Amino acid sequence: MKSDQQLFDSYLKERKKEKKIVLIWQFFILIMFFALWEIASRLYWIDPLLFSSPSRIFTSLIGRFANGSMFSHLSVTLFETILGFIIGTLGGILLATLLWSFTRFSKIMDPYIVVLNAMPKVALGPIIIVALGPGYLSIIAMGFLVSVIITTINIFSAYNEVDPNYSKVLKSFGATRWQCFKEAVFPATMPTMISTLKVNVGLSWVGVIVGEYLVSKQGLGYLIIYGFQVFDFTLVMSSLVLIAILAAIMYKVVEGIERWLIKHAH
């Protein structure tokens, strides 16, 4: 007969073991991926000129970071993405709040929002560049545009799905519509807003990279296009690897913010 503590200990041990197995597999896949890539490239299973190899990418990255050029590209793209992400998210929340505040306005706007949402925002790229000039502004606008409409729609529908009985309680105290919003609708929608943040991280990257494809002279998106044009696929791959890493970090940071918000939302 085992004691309660022993049972608990063996449960913990089981959990730890499971976690370890998963982690080992995750590393295994990562290493296998790069190893296979390297081998395939060296043995000419794939054309090294087109697909490069991890070792070339690594040396290229080291060199470009050493002379500082990569860092400036990276920081430009990161800056644009974060700004596009923040403006897009806040703009979406603001627009959704406006729609909620004026019921008639939301009815009038409905078909336009449907069209804007259905439309691929990146197709607006050339127009934005003409309007805002070829620079940061256009690229940030792209990052903003890709995320703002879907944010508006998600948050507006979340506002409308809040249990009306909370507002009923408030109205019985004589609350105005704005007070209902502040005390019930907005805080009840917090979880949706937080999950929207995660989606928007990905969307802003799409907007910014496409924006850089179209116009810029700097940034990771620019490096991809430039590498493509001069047939330097090591550069293209290096930029892709960096984008993957940065996007993952940003996602993790947002996840951290989410956890913090849930803990401190009270």
Add this chain to the structure above:
Amino acid sequence: MSFLTLDHVSHHYFSKDGYTKALHDISFSLKEGEFVSLLGPSGCGKSTILSIIAGIMKQTQGKVLLENKDIQESALAIGYMLQQDYLFPWKNIIDNVLLGPKIHNKPTVELKETAIQLLQEVGLKGVQDQYPTSLSGGMRQRVALVRTLIYDPKILLLDEPFSALDYQTKLKLEDLVGKLLKNYHKTAILVTHDIGEAIAMSDRILVMNANPGSIAKVFEVPIEIRQNPPLDARKHPKYQPLFDKIWEELDSREGDKK
């Protein structure tokens, strides 16, 4: 003098496919301190009446007067208790309780003392900093009761507030609410489909018809029953005959429909 008066009140719900008449020509009045129950099948418009009195909806016809003033213009506070507690999960207990004063921008510092005292009175000591999720259903409904009472409402509207609770909790809460309302001399309207609850708690029972909702019959609860708290009222010899009479009334109406 009557305190609250409903004068030929009707209410329609409109949609693009037509309209439903939820209430037809409802007239009744309450004296101050009186406890009235609305009893009837579901869909008879009981909750609609409460929403109109609470000023959340406006009736399509007729007048609702509180102390001879139109209810929409009246500044008298009205407390509304729903079937579920609807405590705000992101606010702690004290903030939930002080929601009404907050809406009216009243300084809440002094009221906080009153709130803690009231919470104690309903048997909730030391919960003010907890969040609703850590309380049981009965406790939460008691918090909701305090939230309703803190603003010193002139009328209390109770929309089946005990129906989601287990039987024992329900009886205990009935006793508590009955006692509090009597102590503070509050006027109250209780919506319920529980005949026993209606008899045990109220002074008068309005039995309602459905489709459209109208008042079918009024029963006076004998004074002997009224003097007892709800739990004891159920044991009073006059309780069962009244129960049977109301049962018959409701049953016959159901028979009409078939």
